[in-house]
Every structure is written in C-alpha cells, then in structure tokens.
Amino acid sequence: MVAVAEERDARFEREPRVRLPSTETWAPFGSTLDEEPDAAEPARPATDSVGPLDFHERYELLGTLAYGSMAEIRLCKDRPFAREVAMKVLRNAPSARSARWRFVREARVQGQLSHPAVVPTYDLGIDPSGDLYFTMKWVRGLRLDRALAELSEGAERPAFSERQLLSRFSQLCLALEYAHCRGVVHRDLKPSNIMLGEFGEVYVLDWGLAKVLTESQARYEPIDDASGAMRTSDGSVLGTIGYMAPEQLQGEVDRVTTRADVYSLGAMLFELLAREPLHRGSAAIQALSSLKTDGASPRERREGVPEGLDELCFAALRADPEQRLESAKAIADAIDAHLSSGP
Amino acid sequence: MTAPGFTWWLRFGDGVAKRITPGGLLIGRSPQCDVLTRSPTSSRRQALVYLDESGPRIAVMGRGTVAVGGRAIELDEPLEDGGRLEVGDLSLEVAREDANEGAGDRSAVWVLETADGGLFSFSTSPFRVGGAADDDLRVEPWPEHALTFRSIGGRLEVEPHVEVSIDGARVAPGEPQRLRRGSTLAVGEVGVRIVTGGELGTGSTVALEADAEPGARYVRLEFLPRGGRLHVRAGGDEQAIYLTDRRCDFIAVLLRPPPPLAAGDFVPDEQLWSRVWGKQPSGKKTLHVLLHRLRKDLDRVGLDGNELLERAEGGGATRFVLRDGAHVDLD
Structure with a gap:
C-alpha cells in the first residue's frame, strides 16, 4: 500500500491550488514566537509562548488516501507547518507485537534513509485511539x-x-x-x-x-x-x-x-x-x-x-x-x- | 475465511473506516473499546460488530439503545451492506468491498519438489500424491493414494495413508501432521519436499511468517457482557474472534481448568460437561459439535483449529495446545 493520490484523467495530480494559511490558532511545537508578525500573514495566537500540541490540535484529517488490510493512509493537515502530509496508521492489529514492531521499524528505516528517492518521515506516535501512526511527505505522481x-x-x-x-x-x-x-x-x-x-x-x-x-x-x-x-x-x-x-x-x-x-x-x-x-x-x-x-x-x-x-x-x-x-x-x-x- | 470475496467495513462520517473482523469491533464508552462513543446513555461496552460465516452481525452488550436502519434491536442481528447503525452519538455505515480489489488472488498455493528435481504446484485441497493413475500427482514407486495434503487457513497438513518419514521422524498412517515450508516427506526411499507455499496473492505483498512449533504462544480471553473475545497468537500475528456464551465458557475451562490441572492440560469431558453445561448430563455428541464449531471459528481467522484444540488419544479429554512459556490471560 502506498501514499498515493492520482488524478486519473490528468494522470498527474497537480499541485493543490494555493491556499492561504489557516487563520485558526496554530503554533510550532514548544517554541517561542518572537518574530514580529508579517503584515501579510494572518494573525498569530495572542500568546507568544506555547507548549506541545496534542494530536487533534496538530493534525486535521482531510480524507483517506488508501486502505490496506493492516494499515491505511490518511491525508492530514499538519497545522503548525500549514502543510498536507500522509499519515500511515496501523489498524486491526492493535496488540499484534510483530505487526507493531514492523510498523515502527518501517518508520525508523524510512526516517533514517536520507535520500531524495525515500519519502521523508516527520512524526511517529500513537493517536488517541491507541493506533500507531507515522506521518510523511505526501507524494504525488x-x-x-x-x-x-x-x-x-x-x-x-x-x-x-x-x-x-x-x-x-x-x-x-x-x-x-x-x-x-x-x-x-x-x-x-x-x-x-x-x-x-x-x-x-x-x-x-x-x-x-x-x-x-x-x-x-x-x-x-x-x-x-x-x-x-x-x-x-x-x-x-x-x-x-x-x-x-x-x-x-x-x-x-x-x-x-x-x-x-x-x-x-x-x-x-x-x-x-x-x-x-x-x-x-x-x-x-x-x-x-x-x-x-x-x-x-x-x-x-x-x-x-x-x-x-x-x-x-x-x-x-x-x-x-x-x-x-x-x-x-x-x-x-x-x-x-x-x-x-x-x- | 468468512464471506469469501468480500471485506466488510464500518464507515464513519469523517471518511475513516474500520474493518470488521471475526474478532469484532467493540463500541462503547470504555477506552478499551475499538470505537469510542461519548454518549452518556451508552454503556461502557455497548455493542460488538463482528463477522461470522454469513457476514457481519451486531450483538448488543449494554443497556443503551442500538438501532439498525432506525429500528432498535435487542440481542444479535445480521447487518447488510449500506445499513446504518446508530450507537449512542455515533452514526455508522456498514459497507462491503470486493476483497480481491487490488489484492489479487489470495488462495493458498503450495509447491512440491520431487526427488528428480521436478517442481509441481497445487492450489486444490485435498491434493493426493501416490503411485496411482488417479492421484493428483503421481510418484511412481509410492503406493496408491499414499499422502493426502490439505490446505487449512493458509497452512499445509498431510494425512498419510502409509508410513511416512517427515523431516526424519516416522509418522504412522492416519495421523495428520502439520507441515512447514522446507519439510521433506519420504515414503520408502523416495521423497518430496515442500519448496514453498501459503496464501501467495498475485500483485499484493505477502508476509508469511514461519511457524516452527505447534500451539499458541499467547492467548487472552476477554470476557464481554455476552460471550467473549478470544485473542490468539500462534505462528503469525495475533488473531481475534468473538465467541458466543457457551463457546466462550468452553475455552475458559480449557484455559483455567479446575486444579490440579493447568492451562494446556487435557481436561476430562466430565469436567467440561459440568462447567459448560451445568449439572445436566450432556452426551458426547453435544461436546463434539461444540468442539467442531470452535475449530471452525479458529480456522476462519487463519488459525488451525485442529491443532489448537486437541482431543486426547482415544477421546475423553480436550486441551488447548500451548507452547512452552505461552502467556495465558483471562480478564
């Protein structure tokens, strides 16, 4: 199973139309926002010091890209970075040790292979439902x-x-x-x-x-x-x-x-x-x-x-x-x- | 597997879907549930959506309202493709998908190598090998119908009709044996080898783990308000299946038999009768029917029911086969 989005007619999915950053509250993890806001940018949160975001604060589910028997790929918005990412979620094997081990290792191996042909990973964790997930660049083609x-x-x-x-x-x-x-x-x-x-x-x-x-x-x-x-x-x-x-x-x-x-x-x-x-x-x-x-x-x-x-x-x-x-x-x-x- | 050709899903409004398996999806307020509802009118374990031989079903576990297609249900009912399920504040759709879509052909395939280096594959079960013209694979010096191979839940078993040597160990006729990839079977001086096999789908990734030792490595029986969920890990990943009341009780006795017996020991039929059926005498046939159904349940999730639920030689007792150091948990 792959993180794929394909547009059948045009064959290639075009870059999504330019979107303005969300005006909703956002913040990078554990950082201090000490730069002056750019006039062209939307308003930032009132506070200048923020802590880590929880799962739902950070990720917004936009849809499902692919299903597999053990895992699914979801398209999510990574709010702090205002980018769309692919989230791979291990399902239907919540306590199967070997499946969880393989899943974590997949994220680790992919994360350590730093090469233009290997999709970069961003985050590995457990979502509020207890399912393992990792996020990666959403690749199209x-x-x-x-x-x-x-x-x-x-x-x-x-x-x-x-x-x-x-x-x-x-x-x-x-x-x-x-x-x-x-x-x-x-x-x-x-x-x-x-x-x-x-x-x-x-x-x-x-x-x-x-x-x-x-x-x-x-x-x-x-x-x-x-x-x-x-x-x-x-x-x-x-x-x-x-x-x-x-x-x-x-x-x-x-x-x-x-x-x-x-x-x-x-x-x-x-x-x-x-x-x-x-x-x-x-x-x-x-x-x-x-x-x-x-x-x-x-x-x-x-x-x-x-x-x-x-x-x-x-x-x-x-x-x-x-x-x-x-x-x-x-x-x-x-x-x-x-x-x-x-x- | 259940409802061949299809997979079943519970779809949520936000585009997420969860696959319905024989182990089921438990819906309720408890954090241990597979699908959480925050509705205060729902029970901690409100309902279980599971798969049996005929398709998906819903079993009501708690006191809150569970509705299918707008109609409140009470016990256990079948679900249909497109059906709308309402549990607490959740509205879920039952969806059927073609299991073969993008998944290729998932039937089990086995490859045998004969002594002269010939390779033969088979995907039909049973598959007979012997010296007769009507054997599926003819091995000249062997007696007719010498070995019958059966593919069960992606695993291979052989029933010898003559004495056979399997990986050097002698096996008497009539004793079914589980085989591994790489096993060699010899009748007299002439042998065949299992080169490879399993559920080798075309076009899709397979991950078939080797299974060296029979029996379960991990068993957990999760009691529900009605019946229970049995979680088993034998050779591969953990599998779960929902068991109705009596089947659940039967497994519970095997996993926690009265002292001095321990999990994995043979439990005499008398003990099973009294604990599963109460004081009322129950004939052997009733026990055999229940055992047969339990084995089928295990086969449906890719486990080997015959291997895991073993009858004592000559009958009279049953055990749940566990590996050395297996973890057993009843909660």
Missing part, C-alpha cells in the same frame, strides 16, 4: 505500474517514453544502491511501490518489509535498527510473488541479501523492456515460474530490445544469488551507458 501499463497498451501519448522510463529506472537503482550501502534490503520492490513525479522525482515506497543487515554488512553509516530481539525466522516468505527472488520465495531468510532487490529490479526492467510481466498467470503458475527461471531474456518476448539491456536483465535474474549481478549500481551504470550511446 504516477505509479510505475500505471506508466508500464500505458506503454504496454500502446497509449498514443504515454506519460513516459521507454527512454524516459529507463532514465528514471537508473535513478531508482541508485536509490536502492544507497539503501544497500546502509545495510537495508527493501524486499518488496515492484512497480506499484515506485512513484514517478512530474518533475523528475522517483520515490521508492513502502519499506514495511525491509530487512536491516548487520552493521558489518553495511558499507556506509549502518541503520540504527534497535530491534535485534525480533528477526524474520527461516521459512518466512515476505514480498510479492512475481517480483521476489527465488530465495525469498523459498523462505531462505539468510540468503536474502541486497541481491534479492537486484532480482526485483531485474524483474521490473524486464517488464519495461518486454512490455509484459516476467512471470504471468495465477499465483500457482507464477510461483513455479519464479522457481524454474534462471535468467530471462526480454528479447524472447519482444523484438527490438537492445542486446546490452537484454543481457543486463538476464544477469539480474539469475536464480542463484551468487551468480546474479552484484549490485543495483551495476544496473544503473549499464542503463546509463546504453542511454548515452543511443539517440
């Missing part, structure tokens, strides 16, 4: 699955050409390379978890299944996980069928490394080039296909796929992680080389 559908359906004027998508895909790979350097494996990369903005942004959404590697496995500022007490046990299957690597599908938790994300990137690149998903059919057929496929060539599904990209896909989709392409950056480099050599 077109999901990659929709962009791919436009291409495969042969839309007359797709939002993104193949070349534009390849360029964004390279950015996506570099964002993953950054996460991998910090010892984080996303584990649920798929087109519906990638958002493309209208102004060149690429966002990787939904870090709820992320795996944090040990500090020694991180190459740069390891994430502070503070959750060593709980780890995924062997035999657990986490991810999305059709995009998860064979070792993920088999629940071989210790074999799931950054190369599992490389596989998922390979599956998405395959879909971009072949104009159809790598694994198709029912869940049973996709499961079998995922386990039986050792490297895959988009050229076998669609003519005209450049040889270099075809080989790149094949290398990223090897079944054995040891034989698989080693990094997300290697995919980015190969795509960049292709784009710089072509028309």
